[in-house]
Amino acid sequence: MPASLVQGLGAITLGFPEAIALSWRGSSWSYRELGQAIAGVRAALRARGIPRGARVALLMRNSPHYVACYYGILGAGCVVVPFNPLECAPVLLRQASHCGASLMIGNAGHPGWDAVSEALEAAGIAALGLDLHEGPDGLQQFVEALGGGAGPAPVASHLPADLATIIYTSGTTGCPKGVMLSHGNLHSNALAIARYLELGAADRGLAILPLHYSYGNSVLHSHLMVGARLVLDDNLVYPHETLQCIEREGVTGLPGVPATFALLLHRCRLQDYDLRSLRYLTQAGGPMPPAVVDQLRQALPAPRIFLMYGQTEATARLTWLPPEELAARPGSVGIPIDGVEIDIRRDGHSLPRGVEGEICARGPNVMLGYWDDPAATAEVLHGGWLHTGDLGWLDEDGYLFVKGRLNSMIKVGAYRVSPEEIEEVVAALPGVAEVGVTGVDDGLLGQALKVVIVPRPGVELAERAVKAHCRQRLASYKIPKIVEFAPGLPRGSSGKMQRFKLA
DSSP states (O other): OOOOOHHHHHHHHSSTTTTTTEEEETTEEEEEHHHHHHHHHHHHHHHOOOTTTTTTEEOOOOHHHHHHHHHHHTTTTTTTOOOOSSHHHHHHHHHHHHHTOOOEEEEESSSTTTHHHHHHTTTTTTEEEEEEOSTTHHHHHHHHHHHHOOOOOOOOOOOOTSEEEEOOOOOOOOOOOEEEEEHHEEEEEEEHHHHHTTTOOOOOOOOOOOOTTTHHHHHHHHHHHHTOOEEEOOSSHHHHEEEEHHHHHOOOOEEOHHHHHOOOHHHHGGGSSSTTEEEEEOOOOOOHHHHHHHHHHHHSSSSSEEEEEEOOOGSOOOOOOEEGTTTTTTTTEEEOOOTEEEEEEEEEEEOOOOOEEEEESSSTTTEEEEEOHHHHHHHHHEEEEEEEEEHHHHHHOOOEEEEEESSSEEETTEEEHHHHHHHHHHSTTTTTTEEEEEEEEEETTEEEEEEEEEOTTTTTOHHHHHHHHHHTTSGGSSSSSSSOOSOOOBBTTTBBBOGGGGG
């Protein structure tokens, strides 16, 4: 069996060259065509003199071009660093500088590409902007735009422990945390996911989650490694179009976060669409209330529903709940995936079943650490375990139940948001004395951002002005949904803000 994603995709390409790998906006790329595009990316990196081990940033929306660049960077022996296309230029520049990127490959049609590429060049980081052409000539135009010029570039060999990718967990302004994942991490996690989902070449997964996000990343790898087809999209702005896509493409698998299914349940009449092709649904990215699970089961009784749990530091997935256990174990996120061990620990000791503590994990999918941050790495990787920062407990049969987070990260839809980043931006608004940000329950997004502001004496602030200020400085999903004004913030005896009281 191939020992890496690159080898696995190469084997599929040789064995089933004309099978469709990717569908996108009415066009498709076969595995042979995807292989040609990947080879073009390798040649382009070689022509530019990008050495093995160099970090290459990637700024693209979900598209065949993204996939070709991702695997091409890996195949060249480089480290791929995927960035969020919704981020603002200062954050992108900060992350590119933090990881020491040699090059950023991006979509030249990105609204902020000119500003981003100019800032990169000023910082000594090369930028390669590519147009993402649609239609039957898209592949040829992509390969020509790469302009390799150095001839075919061989596929680099990899050891399981070699660094493959760095995924940034948030856009924090002080210390961005880049999760380092090895080739072994990616391969083992994708293989385990493909096994419990029973993925095969006949499957057609809908990649509606952003591929730069760890969940979307796992959807990509787990499908391509078995020769399945991925139907690429990247938003749920118009949920009815997603349902039409499932009909049109014969989609068999729909991965989503809680907000994905809330949108489909509450914005559309699912019975008006032919969804008989759906074989399975997968959910991760935050807890989905049992009531919503029941609504989903009633609306779509045929597909198997897999509830899952994980985090970027574990590549993507730690546990999965067998669909037949949905009714018997409401609220559970299941059992460990193949090769992973879950333990509930406190103060360095394992706790008995039924006792709540920190969820810890170990296995071949656990990250190498945080890029250039040994202190943060030591906080979560010690004693032989990954300390997830989540609270939970195991029942007598070893099924995991998650109770909440130990830290303050807020999950908004598919994204994790640092409240400190939002606070820093809002604090820069004239007239703000103090500010606190928290997450509140939201039926659509799972959590929404709430900001509580203490105005300066004699200053009147308006909600509209606060949101306008944020829109100029933050990605759209980081704009607070709720803005409140208060005479003071809740604090403990030490003077620290009690964030949980802001809700």
